[in-house]
Amino acid sequence: MPRYALLIEYDGRPFAGWQRQAEHPSVQQAIEEALAKLESRAHTIAGAGRTDAGVHARGQVASVDMEKDWDPFRLSEALNYHLKPAPVAILDCAQVDDDWHARFSAIERRYLFRLLTRRAPATLEAGQVWRVNHALDVEAMREGAQYLLGKHDFTTFRAVMCQAQSPVKTLDVLDIVQVEGFAGPEIQFTLRARSFLHNQVRSIVGTLERVGAGAWHPERVREALEACERAACGPVCPPDGLYLTGVGYPDDPFSTRS
Numbered sequence: 001m002p003r004y005a006l007l008i009e010y011d012g013r014p015f016a017g018w019q020r021q022a023e024h025p026s027v028q029q030a031i032e033e034a035l036a037k038l039e040s041r042a043h044t045i046a047g048a049g050r051t052d053a054g055v056h057a058r059g060q061v062a063s064v065d066m067e068k069d070w071d072p073f074r075l076s077e078a079l080n081y082h083l084k085p086a087p088v089a090i091l092d093c094a095q096v097d098d099d100w101h102a103r104f105s106a107i108e109r110r111y112l113f114r115l116l117t118r119r120a121p122a123t124l125e126a127g128q129v130w131r132v133n134h135a136l137d138v139e140a141m142r143e144g145a146q147y148l149l150g151k152h153d154f155t156t157f158r159a160v161m162c163q164a165q166s167p168v169k170t171l172d173v174l175d176i177v178q179v180e181g182f183a184g185p186e187i188q189f190t191l192r193a194r195s196f197l198h199n200q201v202r203s204i205v206g207t208l209e210r211v212g213a214g215a216w217h218p219e220r221v222r223e224a225l226e227a228c229e230r231a232a233c234g235p236v237c238p239p240d241g242l243y244l245t246g247v248g249y250p251d252d253p254f255s256t257r258s
Helices: 027-038 072-083 138-148 200-212 219-227
Strands: 003-010 056-065 088-096 108-117 130-132 150-153 168-181 184-193 242-248
Touching (some): 003 072, 027 088, 072 088, 108 200, 138 219, 168 200
Parallel strands (some): 056 242, 108 130
Antiparallel strands (some): 003 056, 108 184, 108 242, 150 168
16 A cells, blocks of 8 residues: 655644544544545544644644555645645645654654734734733743753643653754734744654743743743643643644655745
8 A cells, every 4th residue: 555645734723633533623534534535445644743722734744545556746636625625735745655654754843833912802813823912021031941942851841631651852942033923023933843742832832921921030931840840830822823834754755845
């Protein structure tokens, strides 16, 4: 059975997350049902990251086995046809080796979080950004973020129901920039790591927002990290504004994509 890699974009708002669930719609379910229209059987795809309810993706990756030897372009076009009207799109498709796996072959995940700072509610950007109605001190947030870089026990910054075997992760990048977005001033967080814990990104951003608001001094981030206790974490921010932007592999299956 030939195996394919899918590069996927989706709006997470209508879904209970990436992973298939018994009673709630998921992105995985939407794609598997579209696959069943092409080959009438049960399909199970593997995603590189299990995004939560309301979290978006511009670069999710999944692997799928097909019975027919599909041309990758025609497979992506057919899937996009059958995915309508779900807000899910296959951006690219590539045939890969039989032992290639979207999750286990990955060496990096990349996330972006968009935080809009303005008094007025978000309208056109609703669900796409986290809007706060006060200004934030970006330099203070950058100072607090420095304590989180590198290899640490991130127990403080993971959900209680996280199923990861170890809370120890290495955060390679945590960049914070201020930009002028279409809806107003945005603070954008870029995070990169081999893998993330459940709710780790949202816990980090919610904590750093408290630093930017002046409610926490930057060094309190270090104290929270060293506490290794969930209660020491700041608020967990909403999923609005969180995007899985890319997944890294030793050999990128989409390297020829323009």
